[in-house]
Ligand SMILES: Nc1ncnc2c1ncn2[C@@H]1O[C@H](COP(=O)(O)OP(=O)(O)OP(=O)(O)O)[C@@H](O)[C@H]1O
């Protein structure tokens with residue numbers, strides 16, 4: 125399956141070149157933006173035998189957490205967490221329930237304020253009070269465990285809402301972008317459906333598509349399959365695998381150990397608010413000699 129590829133919709137933009145001179149500067153600008161966004165997100169499939177379009181583990185740091193601390197009252201949830209997520213990397217954030225994975229994700233998306241430390245996104249300190257939260261969030265796509273879609277809005281409206289209301293896109297640009305993304309996950313036929321008419325797996329795929337609307341530099345996925353019927357988990361994880369192939373930078377909290385083992389470039393294991401392990405899946409999940417780490421992974425079989 126090729127989830128994301130150049131589609132007839134992309135050709136439509138290019139074939140419009142013949143009427144280039146007849147269009148207003150405003151329209152041309154809107155199209156150039158759309159094309160640039162497509163190029164940022166939608167890397168064409170490689171030619172057979174060609175080098176993959178992206179190399180995993182490039183040096184560029186997309187997200188940097190530097191001694192991040194977060195407390196709720198007297199409860200210290202994050203007690204000094206530091207790690208980097210590099211461009212095109214898929215990092216799995218693992219740890220027992222309550223270890224602070226979601227808290228960390230919410231801090232990275234500015235849904236929570238850190239108590240101390242810094243978070244950098246593409247070199248910008250987003251924990252600086254002067255950072256513009258809307259601009260930061262436009263660069264980060266987020267999908268949570270459940271309740272992602274607004275139930276009273278169609279699939280299309282769910283995708284376009286934030287782009288129009290928060291990021292001030294014009295309606296046509298938002299709808300074109302949404303339909304492109306839906307077509308790529310073969311959900312364009314459902315654009316006018318309400319979420320309750322979709323399976324849980326379809327809803328999560330739509331939620332991921334919505335998170336991709338603004339071509340984010342980073343995708344945060346927080347337990348996106350844990351509310352799903354086991355039959356539907358695979359189709360959502362397949363979508364994540366496809367995004368990884370396309371070079372999307374992803375930080376994902378998950379209890380799907382087998383998936384983390386196979387799909388992640390790095391595993392960060394949180395324990396008691398600090399990083400207990402940070403390494404390749406093999407180093408952390410197979411080879412660690414740390415008793416607590418071995419004990420944690422012994423609860424999960426089959427990876
Ligand atoms: N808004 C809040 N107010 C007070 N305590 C909170 C709040 N949010 C989270 N916590 C506490 O912070 C700790 C970490 O919670 P968090 O949801 O980040 O864990 P988690 O690792 O995502 O767990 P799970 O695997 O179950 O999703 C928990 O003890 C939780 O009760």
Ligand SMILES: [Mg+2]
Nearest residue numbers: 225226227347
């Ligand atoms: Mg959580």
